[in-house]
Amino acid sequence: MSFTKTSDKKAEGAAKTEPKVKKIKGAEKTLAFQVPKGMHDVLPADQPWWNRTRRAVEEMAATYNFLRIDTPILESAELFQRGIGEETDVVQKEMYMLKTKGGDVLALRPEGTAPLVRAYLQHGMSRLGQPLRLYYEGPFFRHERPQAGRYRQLTQAGFEIIGGPNDPIFDAQVILVFDRLLKYVKIGDVVLKINSIGCRICRPFYKRQLQTYYKRHEQKLCADCQRRLNANVLRLLDCKNENCKPFKEHAPNFLDKLCSACSQHFKGVLEYLDELGISYSLDNQLVRGLDYYNRTVFEMMVQQGPGAELGALLGGGRYDYLFEELGGRLTPAVGGAVGYERLIEAMKAQKVNLPAKNQKRVFVIYVGELAKRKALKLTEQLRSAGLAVTEAFGKESLRAQLKIADKEGFSLALILGQKEIYEESVILRDLRNSLQENISMSKMVDEIKKRLKEK
Ligand SMILES: [Zn+2]
Ligand SMILES: [Zn+2]
Structure with a gap:
C-alpha cells in the first residue's frame, strides 16, 4: 500500500510542476540556439495537418496515375540559373549556394521543375510512354525576406505532365488535379486565375509593346520596375508596388496579342475547364516569377483568414522550352506545385475538420x-x-x-x-x-x- 501512496504523491507532484513549462517558454530568448531565421519546426501537434496534406497528395497521384520521382536537395547552381533564368528574383536574390571542397557550385533547390527536367533528360525518360506523369514532394529553399506565411524552407508537391503532343487537355488536367486536391482537403472559396504568356513567336512582339508603353512612364516606376524594364519586362505586370498599379491597369493585354497558335491553345484550355465545370478568372497580369513558362500560367488563390487578401496556394504553367534550355529537345510539358505550409494555413483559416x-x-x-x-x-x-x-x-x-x-x-x-x-x-x-x-x-x-x- 505504501507504494501506491508514494506513487500517488509523485503523480500529484508532477501535476503541480506543470506551470514550470511556461517559465521555460519565457526563457526562449536566452537559449543559445534557435531555429534558423525564416525556418520552422513542425511540432507533434501539427503533424495531423501534415499527414492530411501528404495523404491528399498521394491520393491524387494514385487517382490520376502520377509516378513519384525524388531528386536530390542539392543540384548544380547552373541548373537553376539556366532553367529558371538569370534575371529572376529566385536566382538573383533567393538561392542558397555553396561551394563544395571539390570546387563545384551547388544550390539548395529553390523549386522542383528544373531538377525534374534534368532527371528526365539524364535518364532518357522520353523512351517511356508519353506523356509521362510525374510527381514529387519535399523541401525547397528560398532566402526570402521573412514574412507571414513565407518560409525559407518550404515544402511543396508538384504534378507534371511531360511529353506527348502539345495538347491543351494536359493543361486542363493539371489544373483538375489541383482543383480536386483542394476539394479533398476541403478548402473552399478558391479562385483560379489563368493567363497565357505566349510563345517564342508572339512574346517578343508583346514584350516590345510593353516596353514602349512602360518607357513612357519610366520615371514614375519603382526602382525594381526600372531595373527590370529592359531585362524582364513581363515582371512589371506583377509588381506589387502601389505606385506602379495604375500603369499595370492600362498596360497592353497579352491576350489580344497572342499568335493564332497560342490563342487556339489557350481557347482549348478554357474550353476543357468549362467542360469540367471549373470556373476561372482571366488575369492578364499573371506572369509568374520564373522564366521557363510559356503559354498557360495559372494560380489558385484563397483568402487566408477573414478580411485577408487573396494569397496564392499553388501555381504552375506550361514550360515547353525548358528541355532545350537544359540540353534536350523541345518537349511539351505542363505542371504545377502546391505549398504545404500555405495549404495547411488555409485549412486552419477555413476551420477544416481533420478526419476523426x-x-x-x-x-x-x-x-x-x-x-x-x-x-x-x-x-x-x-x-x-x-x-x-x-x-x-x-x-x-x-x-x-x-x-x-x-x-x-x-x-x-x-x-x-x-x-x-x-x-x-x-x-x-x-x-x-x-x-x-x-x-x-x-x-x-x-x-x-x-x-x-x-x-
Ligand atoms: Zn504564340
Ligand atoms: Zn514597380
Whole structure:
C-alpha cells in the first residue's frame, strides 16, 4: 500500500510542476540556439495537418496515375540559373549556394521543375510512354525576406505532365488535379486565375509593346520596375508596388496579342475547364516569377483568414522550352506545385475538420506495482495480435490514467489490477458510458477485437 501512496504523491507532484513549462517558454530568448531565421519546426501537434496534406497528395497521384520521382536537395547552381533564368528574383536574390571542397557550385533547390527536367533528360525518360506523369514532394529553399506565411524552407508537391503532343487537355488536367486536391482537403472559396504568356513567336512582339508603353512612364516606376524594364519586362505586370498599379491597369493585354497558335491553345484550355465545370478568372497580369513558362500560367488563390487578401496556394504553367534550355529537345510539358505550409494555413483559416482519428485502439491501465510489471508484457501481447495500444506508464493513479485515455479520445480501456492478475482476467471498460466487465485473459484479444468492430 505504501507504494501506491508514494506513487500517488509523485503523480500529484508532477501535476503541480506543470506551470514550470511556461517559465521555460519565457526563457526562449536566452537559449543559445534557435531555429534558423525564416525556418520552422513542425511540432507533434501539427503533424495531423501534415499527414492530411501528404495523404491528399498521394491520393491524387494514385487517382490520376502520377509516378513519384525524388531528386536530390542539392543540384548544380547552373541548373537553376539556366532553367529558371538569370534575371529572376529566385536566382538573383533567393538561392542558397555553396561551394563544395571539390570546387563545384551547388544550390539548395529553390523549386522542383528544373531538377525534374534534368532527371528526365539524364535518364532518357522520353523512351517511356508519353506523356509521362510525374510527381514529387519535399523541401525547397528560398532566402526570402521573412514574412507571414513565407518560409525559407518550404515544402511543396508538384504534378507534371511531360511529353506527348502539345495538347491543351494536359493543361486542363493539371489544373483538375489541383482543383480536386483542394476539394479533398476541403478548402473552399478558391479562385483560379489563368493567363497565357505566349510563345517564342508572339512574346517578343508583346514584350516590345510593353516596353514602349512602360518607357513612357519610366520615371514614375519603382526602382525594381526600372531595373527590370529592359531585362524582364513581363515582371512589371506583377509588381506589387502601389505606385506602379495604375500603369499595370492600362498596360497592353497579352491576350489580344497572342499568335493564332497560342490563342487556339489557350481557347482549348478554357474550353476543357468549362467542360469540367471549373470556373476561372482571366488575369492578364499573371506572369509568374520564373522564366521557363510559356503559354498557360495559372494560380489558385484563397483568402487566408477573414478580411485577408487573396494569397496564392499553388501555381504552375506550361514550360515547353525548358528541355532545350537544359540540353534536350523541345518537349511539351505542363505542371504545377502546391505549398504545404500555405495549404495547411488555409485549412486552419477555413476551420477544416481533420478526419476523426482511427478509433480502433485500446488504452491499457494498470493499478499497483505488480500490475505495472504485467502490463508491459500485456501491451506487447496485444500489439502482437495486431491491436493499436496506448498506455501511460509513469502515471500511477487510476484517475490520472483514465484522464489521459479520455483526453486522447479512446473509447475502450483495459484495466489490470492485482486482483485481476491472480484471477488471470482483465477489466474491459467502455469509456463512453463507463460500463465495465471482467473478461478472462485468454479471451481478451477476441473480445477487444469484437468490441472495436462494433464501433
Ligand atoms: Zn504564340
Ligand atoms: Zn514597380
